[in-house]
Amino acid sequence: MRRPELDYLLTTMLDSQPEVSDLLFTVDKPLQVESFGELKPVACEPQIEKLTPFQTEMVALNLIGDNLWHIGDLLRRGSCDTAYTLTGKARFRISIFSQRGNHSIVLRKLNTVIPSLESLNFPEIITHIPREKTGLVLVTGATGSGKSTTLAAILSEIGRTRPVHIITLEDPIEFVHPHDAATFNQRELGSDFDSFSNGLRAALRQAPKVILVGEIRDRETIKIALSAAETGHLVLSTLHTIDAGQTINRILGMFETEEQEQLRVRLADTLRWVISQRLAPKIGGGRHALLEIMGSNLRTQESIRLGETEGKSFYEITEASQSFGWRTFDFSALEAYEQGKITEETALLYCSKRGPVTRGMDNIKKARGESTHDMHSLRMKAVQAASRSGAPPAPATLKLK
Numbered sequence: 001m002r003r004p005e006l007d008y009l010l011t012t013m014l015d016s017q018p019e020v021s022d023l024l025f026t027v028d029k030p031l032q033v034e035s036f037g038e039l040k041p042v043a044c045e046p047q048i049e050k051l052t053p054f055q056t057e058m059v060a061l062n063l064i065g066d067n068l069w070h071i072g073d074l075l076r077r078g079s080c081d082t083a084y085t086l087t088g089k090a091r092f093r094i095s096i097f098s099q100r101g102n103h104s105i106v107l108r109k110l111n112t113v114i115p116s117l118e119s120l121n122f123p124e125i126i127t128h129i130p131r132e133k134t135g136l137v138l139v140t141g142a143t144g145s146g147k148s149t150t151l152a153a154i155l156s157e158i159g160r161t162r163p164v165h166i167i168t169l170e171d172p173i174e175f176v177h178p179h180d181a182a183t184f185n186q187r188e189l190g191s192d193f194d195s196f197s198n199g200l201r202a203a204l205r206q207a208p209k210v211i212l213v214g215e216i217r218d219r220e221t222i223k224i225a226l227s228a229a230e231t232g233h234l235v236l237s238t239l240h241t242i243d244a245g246q247t248i249n250r251i252l253g254m255f256e257t258e259e260q261e262q263l264r265v266r267l268a269d270t271l272r273w274v275i276s277q278r279l280a281p282k283i284g285g286g287r288h289a290l291l292e293i294m295g296s297n298l299r300t301q302e303s304i305r306l307g308e309t310e311g312k313s314f315y316e317i318t319e320a321s322q323s324f325g326w327r328t329f330d331f332s333a334l335e336a337y338e339q340g341k342i343t344e345e346t347a348l349l350y351c352s353k354r355g356p357v358t359r360g361m362d363n364i365k366k367a368r369g370e371s372t373h374d375m376h377s378l379r380m381k382a383v384q385a386a387s388r389s390g391a392p393p394a395p396a397t398l399k400l401k
Contacts, residue, residue: 001058009044009059010086014109016042019286021144023092025056025105036285053102060096060103069190074098082190083172093174108144110174114156115149122150125293125325126275130157133209135272135296136229138216140241145277146289147238148174154236155212158182164209169199171214182210189214200224204231213237219254226263229270243329243352244274244294245314248304268304272296278329280342280350288341290332290350293325294318315352328352334360 009031013023017035024032024039028050031042048055063084064070073080079097084107086092092107117126129137137154139147152175159166159182166182171189178184185206193199196213197220203211204224209232216222216237229235241247251267252260276292294300299317308314318326333347334357342350344361351357362372 001055001062003062006059006062007086010092010107011089012044013042014086014090016040021109023105023107023109025051025059027051027053027056027102027104037281037287056103056105060105063094063096063105063107067190070096073190080190081171083174083188091174093172111149111152114175114177115153117153117157120150120153120289122289122291123293123325123327125295126154127157129154129273129275130161132234132272134229134232134234134270136225136267136270137234137236137273137275138239138247138271139236139275139277140239140243140247141277142240142242145279147277150275150277151212151236151238152177155210158210159184162209165207166210166212167203167206167208168212169193169196169203169214170212171196197221197224200228204228204233208233210234210236215239216251222251222254226266226270230266241276242278243276243292243315244318245308247274247276248314264305264307268301271300271304276329278350280333280336280346282341283343288336290329290336291327292318292329292332292352293327295321295324295326297321330357330360333357334364337361338364 010023013031013033014020017033017040020033020035022034024034026032030048030050031044032039033042034040060074064074064080064082067082070080070082074096079095082094082096084092084094091110091112093110094108095106097104139150141147155166155168155177158164159177159180161181163181166184168184168186169189170186173186173188177186187193187199189196189199193202196215196217200211200213200221201224211228211233213221213225213235214237216225216239225235225237239247239250241250248267252263255263272295274294278290279287280290282288294314294317299312300314303312303314303317315328318328319331322331329350329352333342333351336342337344337347347357347361348354365372
């Protein structure tokens, strides 16, 4: 397979469905794309009913090119991450991995246009983050929840407004930032450095004011990130955690018990913001970002140092600070439901605590003049029960307060 043939396949896959987010190559399956969260087969000429091991291997080798680092990763570890540009069309983040002796490939389509914070329609408090001078900012969430997009928008705002040196350590480089007021140096794992910990350690000697670490994967990286934040740098990074509380616990869990006391003190002093994200299906198609935002104050610092207790959990602290712009996932889900962006079922599926959200939706329905109880359904159940027993249905005596 030559590059023009590969580009033809990728172009065909991109054009096959609206809003394609991922392209998949798997042995014994046809070409597939993910559109609005569902996998769809792709027709092409000549038709590929089932990919063969040879075909997927050829696609993988063409995507890797002559990068010996990634070839070595694939052979030693069974997987590698790289990037690919489809000229004039799209850029992809790629994961190539072995499964049952064959190669599978997933290409995540990346936005080539760097979004602004305004275009993302995030809460106004997010605009405070690019103004931070030092400390640690974490953006968390599951794979595909938009963490990289959020960080790109924050970096773009810093680059536009502050004349500073920014170094990014990425795997792979997703958004290419132009030089503006700030100067960008973007380094890619495998091409420019061999591990995040080593890349971050080297970055401290390269006179940056802002450092982006693509992902915190181990204790060594978090230790160096904390040191950088303590010595006057603004460090931004990501973690695969579901909310702010789990983010703190995940970091602490990377260390032995005897190390955690000192780590708690350092983390309490350096952590500035934790933004957690979930992408929920939007009414009418597309996805809507639900955010949990926790900042730093005396209460969060105390809970980091001493641990969560009753009344002092990170959820309760965030909930109590909603007047300052902080928010829980439950608040975000209720807000999106009230604005008609997501359904009631979606709000309950993507919230953290169903009880408060259910009560909140009942209040929203009452304010709209909608019924919060389905009396018709209750009456029908009574009729059905009576018909099965052969007795006439009793008059309804249920009273709603």
